[in-house]
Amino acid sequence: MSWSLHLRTAVAAALLTCPALLPAQQLINGYEPKWWKEAVVYQVYPRSFKDNNGDGIGDLPGITSKLDYLQKLGVNVIWLSPHFDSPNADNGYDIRDYEKVMTEFGTMADFDSLLAGVKQRKMRLIIDLVVNHTSDENKWFVESRSSKTNPYRDFYIWRPGHTLPDGTRTPPNNYPSYFSGSAWTLDPKTNEYYLHYFAAKQPDLNWANPKVRHEVYDIMRFWLDKGISGFRMDVIPLISKPTGMPDLTAEQLKAPPNAYANGPHLAEYLQEMNREVLSKYDDMSVGEATGTTLAQTNALVDDRRHELNMIFNFDAIKLGRGDFGPSSLGAWSLPDLKAIYDAHATVLTKHDWDTVFLSNHDNPRVVSTFGDDSTDALRTASAKLLETMILTLRGTPFLYEGDELGMTNYPFKKLSDYDDIAIKNAYKAEVETGKISAEAFLASQAKTTRDNARTPMQWDSSPEGGFTTGNHPWLAVNPNYKTINAAAEDSDPNSVLNYVRALLKLRSGTKAFVYGDYHDLDPKDAHVYAYTRELGPEKYLVVENFTSSPVTYTLPGGVKASTLLLSDYANSKEANTSTLRLAPWESRIYKQ
Known part of the structure; x- marks a missing residue:
């Protein structure tokens, strides 16, 4: 083998074994390309x-x-x-x-x-x-509830609660459950309360215990080694509990997820998870980010922090509704919806996804x-x-x-039509206590x-x-x-x-819809959503009529719709014009 061939072989081996020697990934419009982004x-x-x-x-x-x-x-x-x-x-x-x-x-x-x-x-x-919680039939919880000295006791969150002068026992604090009622249940075996943000059969894990965290990491490795490509992480911002878990204030009780989420050790836990598990696989991680505001998003997904790839922010999907327990379908407007996506485009950086x-x-x-x-x-x-x-x-x-x-x-018409535990618990809490009529409750919940x-x-x-x-x-x-x-x-x-x-x-086949810049052309229009996606010389225009009536719409700023690529109406052919006649709920994609 020649000396030059030896050298090329050695360099190739070094590139394969030492990530630091690999050439830097070429950015696309400032973004690091990843399969999960596409x-x-x-x-x-x-x-x-x-x-x-x-x-x-x-x-x-x-x-x-x-x-x-x-x-x-x-x-x-x-x-x-x-x-x-x-x-x-x-x-x-x-x-x-x-x-x-x-x-x-x-x-x-x-x-x-x-x-x-x-x-x-x-x-x-x-x-x-x-992994915020398990079943109460999980072997860890079966052991945990068996005695106060069991090795698994500290896998969950137990508190003695309060004893009133008349001997009545009350929960440790006023935390409400996502599924109605208190987030604490008194367990008769050891006469202490355990925390469950969701159903009583879903006790919350104690992530402050490093043994819990490492059990979770072993579970993640088990499935990743099988060949899955990542995780959607259920209510992941809830794993770090508020310091001291004091009573929620009257204001916090209006939106408990904001008080429960993003506790003091969340970044520590997620960075450890990334270091111990995720960084070792070509994975995709997306967190269900209940209680997380847009302003808090980059604290979870900024790629320099080495935590999660992305999260689900619920601002859009919950528009007109609450993010805690069963709620009614409220009014919303197209400018409200646009404002959410516009804010995301403004607040999130090239390091966020x-x-x-x-x-x-x-x-x-x-x-x-x-x-x-x-x-x-x-x-x-x-x-x-x-x-x-x-x-x-x-x-x-x-x-x-x-x-x-x-x-x-x-x-849905009657309670027996439903399977959801959230609806059944809310019915007990709202209807059976006389706060609302069964008819009104069921009519509202049928929509949500x-x-x-x-x-x-x-x-x-x-x-x-x-x-x-x-x-x-x-x-x-x-x-x-x-x-x-x-x-x-x-x-x-x-x-x-x-x-x-x-x-x-x-x-x-269109990278502009992945990595391209976004620009809302007309944020205040109440009927039409018009925006562009632009990547280098490629520019696309999307126009959407969010009404059940025909609309004649003139693109602002002299913008002209050029080559029509796709419309949800087969007979739509308008192109090379600034004024568009849109059918009910018509959407069009143009290449500019």
């Missing part, structure tokens, strides 16, 4: 996606059977909501065993087959990391909330428009199962309940929407499945499904 994520709620064995409950083999559908759609990352062993007090967000698959969903072999199928199709899989979403398993259907589902034509147009916005704004877009079909809210997103996926017009071959799905299928379903939309060139496929194909 991804489109599709959330699968396993219980509702596809039932393979006819028991009425979605499962992992059912998801595997639909991977070709997801590949054809054009998404490249699947987010799997909790699939772990659980007693299902909160549909899997109460985990009994982090390294075991829920029996209803299948086996670990089924998970391995799903992961292999995802990879075979050049996609990636991320899973939920639910954003997410874009208007739906998930905890929120009502996007088209019923932000669009118009009063007629099929308006539902179709507004569903397309909303997906246009989500897929062309700044940040990694997240779609929820059924969004690509324009699935709508379910017509999480169960709207959890009704089974509508695959075809066969019984139960093709979700199951059984007669009793775990939650009723929306009655409109005979007209809104994947099979019908697949064969309809003007369907929401085929439009989203075209939109995803356009986005996949």
